[in-house]
Amino acid sequence: MKNKFVNVEDTRISITELMLPSHANFSGKIHGGYVLNLMDQIAFACASRHSGTYCVTASVDTVDFLNPIEVGELVTMRASINYVGKTSMVVGIRVESQNIQTGKVNHCNSSYFTMVAKDENGKGKPVPGIIVNSEIEMRRFLKAIKRLEMKKKRQDEFDSEDFVANNYIKDLEAYNVKIEL
Template sequence: MSDIYKKSSSSRVTLSQLMLPSHSNFSGKIHGGYLLSLMDQIAFACGSKYSGKYCVTASVDRVDFLNPIEVGELVTLKAMVIFVGNSSMVVGIRVEAQNIQTGKVKHCNSSYFTMIAKDEQGNNARVPRLILNSKEEVLRFVKTTQRLKLRQSYAELCTDFDGDMQQAIDKITQDFGAQVQLP
């Protein structure tokens, strides 16, 4: 284990960008894929800043688009490491959009990216341990451990079924009301 400790606040990164028509989808709102790209960029910057290493994205926990983002709004992404493992870090990201004419700010998205630190050979690299300095940081850390436990439980639930096709068909028809019409 690394005996280096860092404050969560030392990882803080903020990115602001004006949303242009080229970032929009067919309905004139900012494309979700473009927003995800920005989120991945800030997660990389945050994890790399904290670890001092090159980082790769291992997973993204749940992305809910809470409010649409309009062309012409100023989008601000705020990221901070909220949990560390051995070589992994969970980066919490909050996305807000501001109407630059009215000043109104809306929360558009929050998400959690798991980043893995890599050494020069591409192997997993240890990251500094985390110092938590506030009640909010402690709560974020604990909630992350709960999400990690849920992810593990979900993975166990999603193991391949044992090949009993009739059992699978019965489950589908009973639980979801779908019709199965195999040739």
């Protein structure tokens, strides 16, 4: 795998699916869990295509449902590799819905799935590097690095044995929380 690199363009994948009544929740909108299932599928397909091997979902970051999806709309998901580590990849996914009758397109969700390549024994397997060809691809790669750094910083700060709850009480005063330690 050493010195192998793939263009971001070659990692792009998309799927389009008609949203059916069986996909709806009790309020008549497409169930968020169904959308997440589709997102996981496209993340798997994108990461597996890039790595050439089986991949598993390690984490999902920033799932914001921006606009509801209606029964009868077409949902298109576009994914590409935004970042690669040694055995992991961050797959960026954009979800859009389209009203078939009006043609109106809504951005419904953007999310980042961290996928890990696995070998036949379930161990992490090295993945090809990524070739960045545009400023937007560079920005996506850098944003992924920043999300990873912030996640590590948050874990280090709050999962540490040195954590002292009383040091944070003042930080919580502006929030809808009552502290009774």
